[in-house]
Amino acid sequence: MRLFAVIALLLVATSSLQAEPIAERAAPCLACHGEAGTSEMENIPSLGAQQPAYSLIQLFMFREKLRRFEPMNEMAKDFSDDDLRLFSDFLATLPKPKPPAEAGEPARMASARILTQQFRCDSCHNADFAGRDNIPRIANQREDYLVKTLREYKDNSRHGYDATMADVMQSVTDPQIVELAYFLARVR
Structure with missing residues (x-):
């Protein structure tokens, strides 16, 4: 013993x-x-x-x-x-990032939630946007970083290890990018 x-x-x-x-x-x-x-x-x-x-x-x-x-x-x-x-x-x-204290404008959050469904974000990033395997956690990521990254995928200036995100982002408009980032930064 x-x-x-x-x-x-x-x-x-x-x-x-x-x-x-x-x-x-x-x-x-x-x-x-x-x-x-x-x-x-x-x-x-x-x-x-x-x-x-x-x-x-x-x-x-x-x-x-x-x-x-x-x-x-x-x-x-x-x-x-x-x-x-x-x-x-x-x-x-390390601890996962916390959402901001401000929960987000309800109508804007609801509208952006629909965008995540329309573009099927949850099919890769999971319903809670925590990611899995080689797919990143995007829940509660910095809003400015999300906007920057999504724009880079859209204009093909950010190259990943595959073209999935660049392909997905082609039909997403810039106002939709802003709304998606707003939602993902605040998702609870």
């Missing part, structure tokens, strides 16, 4: 030591993406509770410069594949 207790303590101590370095290594990431994974910086996404497979793909794309944004390309350039997995798994453990 005593041996079991010693082993348990060692496992806890080891896991604490392993958790500490990633928290320290992630400090530069969280300087922009928010201490708890909720960004307060314009056009910078919140990454708390993000799907690990999605984060892994994005970090890989930044490292390989398949997705270009100089600060991220620079930060990811020396990451090993194990580093990419470690950071992706870490981001998933």
